[in-house]
Amino acid sequence: MHKDIDESDRLRRLLSAVALGDRGAFRTLYDATSARLYGCALRVLPQESLAEEALQDAFVAIWHAASTYQPHLAAPATWMATIVRNKALDVRRRLQASGESDGARYVDELNLDPLAALQDAAAGPQERLQMSRDAQALARCLETLASRQRQAICMAYLHDLSHGDVAAQLDTPLGTVKTWIRRGLERLRVCLTTQEAA
Known part of the structure; x- marks a missing residue:
């Protein structure tokens, strides 16, 4: 726990220096965080070259946005x-819009284990433990849904696809997808409430 606090303080100091245009601090920040952040990009973009592109775009954004970082709103690793x-999602949307991606391949990639999708590489041990419990509860409840309903919810909420994108990926009418998601979310709410009460 103490180590996590020290690391967060170090990253906050580095971001403050980056906000003042310190290139050396930016290099140190990159070296300290790029491996973990690359893992975040790989969860959204399974192709290494695309994940690297998203990571590069993100660090350009971090360089320009460092002065807007607000420590009281999020830990530095979580902010980054x-x-x-977001940059990885932008890359994926661009590929889908340009028709460069194979729809079936994306459906397979987006139908990932909810436990894996919910993991945050930037979280500390205590946050990971709580997240793991929450993710396991959600995964148990997701298993109670019909497979297409579960897939639609995972695509919409774990992978940030719009309802229209989900409908296109699943080759299903938009109204049907909206109904699956609405009813599925209600079932999840009831299931999670029941688990919390138990």
């Missing part, structure tokens, strides 16, 4: 991981 994830 969010930027990486």
Whole structure:
């Protein structure tokens, strides 16, 4: 726990220096975080070259946005991981919009284990433990849903696809997808409430 606090403080100091244009601090920040953040990008973009592209875009954004970082809102690693994830999602959306991606391949990639999708590479041990418990509870409840309903919810909420994108990926009418998601979320809410009460 103490080590995590020290690491967060170090990253905060580095981000403060980067906000002032310190290139040496930026290099140190990159060296300290790029491996973990690359893992975040790989969860969204299984191709290494695309994950590397997203990571590079994210570090450019971090360089420019360091002055906007607000320590009271998020840990530095979490803030950076969010930027990486958003850049990876941008890359994926661009590929899908340009028709460069194979729809069936994306459906397979997006139908991942919810436990894996919920993991945050930037989380500390205590956060990981709680996240693991929450993810396991969610995974148990997801298993109670019909497979297409579960897939639609995972694509929409664990992989940030719009309902329209989910409908296109599953080759299913938009109204059907919306109904699956609405009813599935209600079942998940009931299931999770029951588990918490037990």
